[in-house]
Amino acid sequence: MVDDGRLAAILERWAGRRVLCIGDLMLDRYVYGRAERMSPEAPIPVLAVERETLTLGGVGNVARNLAALGGQTRLVAILGDDAAAEDVRSVLGREPAIEARLVAVPGRPTTVKTRYIAGVQQLLRADREDTTAVSPETEDKLIDIALDALEGSGAVLLSDYAKGTLGTRLIAAVVARARAAGIPVVADPKGLDFTRYRGVTVLKPNARELAAATGQACASDADAEAAARAALKLAEAEALLVTRSERGMTLVEAKGAAIQLKTRAREVYDVSGAGDTALAAFGLALAAGATRAEAAGLANAAAGIVVGKVGTAVVYPDDLAHALASETLAPLEAKIMGLGPTLDKIAHWRARGLKVGFTNGCFDLIHPGHVSLLAQARGACDRLIVGLNTDASVRRLKGEGRPVNTEVARAIVLASLATVDLVVHFDEDTPMHLLEAIRPDLLVKGADYTIDRVVGADLVTSYGGTVLLADLKAGHSTTGTLAKIGRKGTSS
Numbered sequence: 001m002v003d004d005g006r007l008a009a010i011l012e013r014w015a016g017r018r019v020l021c022i023g024d025l026m027l028d029r030y031v032y033g034r035a036e037r038m039s040p041e042a043p044i045p046v047l048a049v050e051r052e053t054l055t056l057g058g059v060g061n062v063a064r065n066l067a068a069l070g071g072q073t074r075l076v077a078i079l080g081d082d083a084a085a086e087d088v089r090s091v092l093g094r095e096p097a098i099e100a101r102l103v104a105v106p107g108r109p110t111t112v113k114t115r116y117i118a119g120v121q122q123l124l125r126a127d128r129e130d131t132t133a134v135s136p137e138t139e140d141k142l143i144d145i146a147l148d149a150l151e152g153s154g155a156v157l158l159s160d161y162a163k164g165t166l167g168t169r170l171i172a173a174v175v176a177r178a179r180a181a182g183i184p185v186v187a188d189p190k191g192l193d194f195t196r197y198r199g200v201t202v203l204k205p206n207a208r209e210l211a212a213a214t215g216q217a218c219a220s221d222a223d224a225e226a227a228a229r230a231a232l233k234l235a236e237a238e239a240l241l242v243t244r245s246e247r248g249m250t251l252v253e254a255k256g257a258a259i260q261l262k263t264r265a266r267e268v269y270d271v272s273g274a275g276d277t278a279l280a281a282f283g284l285a286l287a288a289g290a291t292r293a294e295a296a297g298l299a300n301a302a303a304g305i306v307v308g309k310v311g312t313a314v315v316y317p318d319d320l321a322h323a324l325a326s327e328t329l330a331p332l333e334a335k336i337m338g339l340g341p342t343l344d345k346i347a348h349w350r351a352r353g354l355k356v357g358f359t360n361g362c363f364d365l366i367h368p369g370h371v372s373l374l375a376q377a378r379g380a381c382d383r384l385i386v387g388l389n390t391d392a393s394v395r396r397l398k399g400e401g402r403p404v405n406t407e408v409a410r411a412i413v414l415a416s417l418a419t420v421d422l423v424v425h426f427d428e429d430t431p432m433h434l435l436e437a438i439r440p441d442l443l444v445k446g447a448d449y450t451i452d453r454v455v456g457a458d459l460v461t462s463y464g465g466t467v468l469l470a471d472l473k474a475g476h477s478t479t480g481t482l483a484k485i486g487r488k489g490t491s492s
Helices: 004-013 059-068 083-092 136-149 168-181 207-214 221-235 274-287 292-306 317-323 339-351 368-379 391-398 407-415 432-438 457-462 478-491
Strands: 018-023 025-038 045-058 072-079 098-104 111-118 121-128 155-159 185-188 239-243 249-253 258-261 356-361 383-389 422-426 442-446 466-470
Touching: 004 292, 004 317, 018 059, 018 136, 018 274, 025 059, 025 072, 025 083, 045 059, 045 083, 045 111, 059 072, 059 083, 059 098, 059 155, 059 274, 072 083, 072 136, 083 098, 098 136, 136 168, 155 168, 155 274, 168 185, 185 274, 207 221, 207 239, 221 239, 221 249, 221 258, 239 274, 239 292, 249 292, 258 292, 274 292, 292 317, 317 339, 339 356, 339 383, 339 422, 339 432, 356 368, 356 432, 368 383, 368 442, 368 466, 383 391, 383 407, 407 422, 422 432, 432 457, 442 457, 457 466
Parallel strands: 018 072, 018 155, 025 111, 072 098, 155 185, 356 383, 356 442, 383 422, 442 466
Antiparallel strands: 025 045, 111 121, 239 249, 249 258
């Protein structure tokens, strides 16, 4: 088994590695609203639509995860020539780490999956797609583009959703060129015929797919290994990584022993896209020079994180770093996040109808005044986020000699408080950019402020949020405490 220290070292060196992704590109459309009455026309709920979001699905979700993890991605796929294709291009335009090389196919619809959600309950999914194989002419274009995109890539990921993009000629051409160049190819297969992926470096099915393709059970560790070895012969692959939901993963080498990886998931909210996240982490690790066992360890950790998020979410390096941290501090460090993971967490909270509060400060030496303010803030919302000044920010505001405690130490102390749900650092003099991104329902500061002096008050009230001025406990301040310490030091 690979220890977490070695995995953390790989995480540090994989930033900027290029991975080529080829496969079925989709647009995931989420329609959110309230369902408070039944339709008079049929026994179905009426959804009062409140908002819609668009994200990349299929191989696009693999590419999104690669970008979030710090990799550079070349994406080769097809699109239709419809309005949904323009939506895909618009979403891709917001992903600078994804270099899309797309083939437009006239007359073919872009694959769109639309999910209608009331609160946290999905009511319906509507799919618009054409699953027939692309024409030989389109496949020729894909082959030319894929082989060109292969140059400079550290790994190739084939994401097959059986929507017609990955034909046998395309797979064979990419595998042959990659093998000649010593570039690993990982295939996430679909369907019963694993011989289509002959020659790939690693095959990555889930347990259900593996059982269907081999006709063998995958319930126990021994079952999974036996089925994997049968699949390896079919695909003539070097290794197989099977994802097994709550049972974790099993890595089987054609010329070696099997490795069992237990799931790292602490709580499961949504398994959507977990396979894409695992594929992205596995491929990026291989591109960074990791062994297959090390790459599987990182893929397992990433999958364990993403199932704790809502929808087809992504995983960030901070997420993985926290997951790989020591067991002693892991529960606390899990509450200390960068802005990206914080926004994902907020989306999950809001999907559950929770009120999000925000306060900020240096919190250099935690005293009863801080504790009281945080308790009042948490009492007025369901989840409280604390914006914490970095060391550089504190130094600019308070002068040399401050802070007394580092930003890491201050964050861990805050995270240990039951009233604090998340801590996110900011390096500026004010937390305005955090407020603009988070858009809290509640903004809290001490009563020594007036509303007109609270940074972000105008913003929060402009969209219907509220500002709370919390009562202060007299006689407590970090500056006063340091002054007392200084006087005592002088007298002694």
